Amino acid sequence: QVGEFRQLLLSELSRSDWDSVELSKTMGQFVDAAGKEAPPRRARLNRLIGYTAQFYEQLMRSLSGGAVHGDAELVRAVRAAQSTWPGDAETAAACLERCLEAEGQVLANANQATLVQCWLDELATTTRTGCPVAA
Known part of the structure; x- marks a missing residue:
């Protein structure tokens, strides 16, 4: 189940025009399917x-x-x-940094739906424009 979602996620991220709204809905549903309790959903x-x-x-x-390291x-x-990446390595680094911020926000018990929407919107905007979203 998680492996299948990872495939979908990587497929979306590799596109230059992915839809953050649709992906946030799909991701929210997948996270919610982890159970009623917050700890499994946060995990x-x-x-x-x-x-x-x-x-x-x-x-x-x-x-x-x-070199790229990882599975196929x-x-x-x-x-x-x-x-198709419009930016450079620094732009990708900004996206990586935003992911690390999102991990911290999960640990701080941020509202899940708002976090996912904001995080994915910032990544999608950076992917489309090649410019990191100003903090």
Whole structure:
């Protein structure tokens, strides 16, 4: 179940025009499916944020001339993204940093729906424009 969602997530992130609203709805439903209690939902969300952070970390490495490390799905997604990425390694680093901020926000018990919407919107905006969203 988580593996299938990871495939979907990597596929979306590798596109230059992914829809943050649709992905936030899908992700919210997937996180909610972890159960009624908050700890399993937070754990699932953190896992998804971690997958996203891995993607941007490897994209940053690739844009800096380094080798991409990871399984075949991650490598494929990073290579697809690199071909249409409007920014540079610093832009990918800004997306990675935003993922780390989101992990902290999960730990601080931020509202899940608001966090996911804001986080994904900022990543999608950065992906489309090549410019990090100002904090």
